[in-house]
Amino acid sequence: MTELGEKIKKIYEKYGETRDLDRSRTLSERVRDWFSGKSRETLPVDREFMEKITEYAGRIPEEGDREDALSAAELILSMPKSRNFSEQDLCFAAMHSNVTTLLPKLTDGDVKYVRGLADKVPRQYRFPVYKELVKALDERLISSGK
Numbered sequence: 517m518t519e520l521g522e523k524i525k526k527i528y529e530k531y532g533e534t535r536d537l538d539r540s541r542t543l544s545e546r547v548r549d550w551f552s553g554k555s556r557e558t559l560p561v562d563r564e565f566m567e568k569i570t571e572y573a574g575r576i577p578e579e580g581d582r583e584d585a586l587s588a589a590e591l592i593l594s595m596p597k598s599r600n601f602s603e604q605d606l607c608f609a610a611m612h613s614n615v616t617t618l619l620p621k622l623t624d625g626d627v628k629y630v631r632g633l634a635d636k637v638p639r640q641y642r643f644p645v646y647k648e649l650v651k652a653l654d655e656r657l658i659s660s661g662k
Contacts, residue, residue: 585621
């Protein structure tokens with residue numbers, strides 16, 4: 517794994533440590549704001565996490581290798597794990613969209629494997645970004661005949 521893959525892993529580890537951070541909004545307020553399009557300002561720790569993951573995942577197709585893409589996809593799709601919603605879990609779920617960026621680096625076999633990982637995402641976190649990812653994975657599998 518190159519430096520990009522390691523950075524993504526460290527960002528996830530560091531962000532995971534913020535689970536117990538006191539967040540000023542209730543989860544229901546956050547969900548309502550997200551779905552209404554009237555989202556209030558994202559907490560700095562959440563915004564920084566999402567921006568960094570998007571940045572580094574976006575760099576993998578140009579600067580990374582297949583191993584970076586695969587390990588990033590595995591990590592991104594492994595979160596959230598909790599059955600109970602939290603504001604942090606919503607940020608983890610939002611990152612599912614970044615897996616689509618990694619597809620050019622993945623082999624057809626990798627895409628099939630990642631599609632299996634996507635099936636393991638808990639149903640309550642299957643938001644529109646997840647559905648777009650699954651569509652992209654399925655289209656890649658169909659076009660490759662797998």
